[in-house]
Amino acid sequence: MQDSPDLGDRGDAVCVVGAGASGLTAIKNLREQGFAVDCYERETSVGGAWNWRHDRSPVYAGTYLVSSRPLTEFPDFPMPDTWPDYPHHQQVLEYLERYARHFGLGEHIWYGMEVVSIVPVADGRWDVTIRSTGGGSSRVQRYAAVVIANGHNWAPVQPEIPGDFLGQVIHSSAYKDPARLRGKRVLVIGGGNTGCDLAVEAAQHADQVWHSTRRGYWFAPKYVGSRPADQLANERAPSWLRRRRNRRVAADLTRWGMPAPEHTPFESNPVVNGLLPHYLGHGRIMPVPDVTGWDGTEVTLADGRIIEPQLVITATGYRPRFDFAAPELLDADEHGRPDLHLHTFARRHPTLAVVGLVQPDSGLFPIAHWQSVAVARWLKLRARDPEKATAVQREESERPLESWSRRKVVPTRRYWFEVGHVDYLRAVESLLNRMESVK
């Protein structure tokens, strides 16, 4: 008799989509809980967004972390303590490569393979269709669970601006190197972390810089005195005191003509950029309002002004894409926004989870780590003790949304997945304790 009648049935194995930071920590933590793992990665190496060789990587030569080392590293695999407070993107990639090597994750990754569809079948199992990135024939494998870690910073969103512009327009994801800015008049559109970083880069290299922002944001510096500002903000303290501290370092830049924020400083994560006020204050960056149209070489602004940039960089963000999953699997709305418990667990499919789909006020890696620990423990509990898993699920369904998610005053894509890392981790911790206590 054959042991395994169907070669495509991988039994209790879990499928992980993507081998970036989130996928790597998902593999590690699933393995730690005893699961066999097949991870599919469309590129030929690990690192996802942090691997500048990947065509979907958004990093550019001057990308540095905006959260400091202790708030960015995996909680069980520290970055070298000799590294700077805010490592460069190449160091981050080196760190991820070392993480993968250290825990022997490479042998569970299938490179150059893309997941093209996931379909639920009986008993919470999944049929996963895989194809090599270049195309070619596909095959179907059956898994006990699917963990999606495909990242959310790779599908650029382009602003819709009426008219035809004859100058150069690039999305920030295509910006790689300051040589592109030299000797040019540059317009940067977008007030997020990337937009502000690029406005500063342009201030350092270009001839003239306009920075167009639609909404106002709060800004936090990278340093307060000689200490990384996020370390100062994360001293143990009651939440009202932490808020007050954040309030004290957060700045709005209305003095230089930037729009006023529509929310209080602790309602959303600030943009971390200490140099933007510096260059605004030295007159190197000219803040301008929204772009309403363009024609030929001219760009029209909301206040009626007309400017003539040679290069426009749109730092207008990314949208999450799950082309391989039907929208209802993730309860995605018509804008493509998935609705997941703790931004992680599919509400109607207990064996489907997403790791790394959050925007915390800390680094993402620690969040992705604890998410994948929770996912791995959940899958194990469900397999070992379905009754208790049901009890945990019932308790979890009563967890108030506002305890872990920031209900945004401004309903834009930018805030879809925003969380405060302390509140969020507290919720994940209590889920882990619930699973522990029913052991």
Next chain:
Amino acid sequence: MSEILRFQDWSDPVPAGDREVVSRLPEEDDGERPPLLFVPGMGHGGWAFTEHWLAHAASRGWPSHAVTPRPGGDLRAQAHDVVQTAAALPRQTVLIGHGTGARVVARALGRYPARAAVLVSPVLDGWAALGAALRGNPAGTIPALFGGPLRFSAKQLFGPGLPAEQAQAHLERIGARPRAELFGRDALPEPVGGPPTLVVGSPDDRVVRRPELDKAAARYGGAPLLFPGMGHYLMLETSWQEPIDAILDWLGKQTPAR
């Protein structure tokens, strides 16, 4: 205390420090075996392992390293040094701590998913160790209670098998000014990743008595592996080979080639 909300690590990270790492590597490393990282306790450095154990483990095919944590570091800084050293090694590492070094390892296990852990003559409960020292060597121990150095006697640390002049030579290199936190009694963290853990010791150890060994082993879910007739410093005794061979045999079983 929460193991997830780490305000202290977030807001006040341990700064980089001087740690010394000594390595003995097998002539041919096929990459099948996890690296071993030995952690000395109070009063001695990595040299206690380079005497015999490091080279022996390497000769049996295990890449072996010993770290001497920063001088004067507290327990948190020492555990940090151990985790940093382990994370810098190419593969998931086995942590092996001796004496108060076992306490450092126990702390490090809450921060790093070791491949396996071995606690050798572990001083996990400092109060019990202090009691034993006061009984066995009051004159050398009492000054330490008032901030003075801790003086050991050969009889206290070594078994009767070790020649007197060797014991004396070792004693001259061992000097400790104990720090309060190494003698704490606080709860040890739950090891992350659930590594298999072995407790090794001697029933004739005058620093860590038999009941302490049993307690330590029970904490990590097992029974201690005992080597009667030896003292506290298993790795410096004449019969040093027995315990390290037993440890390596155990590790071989616990970490099968993948």
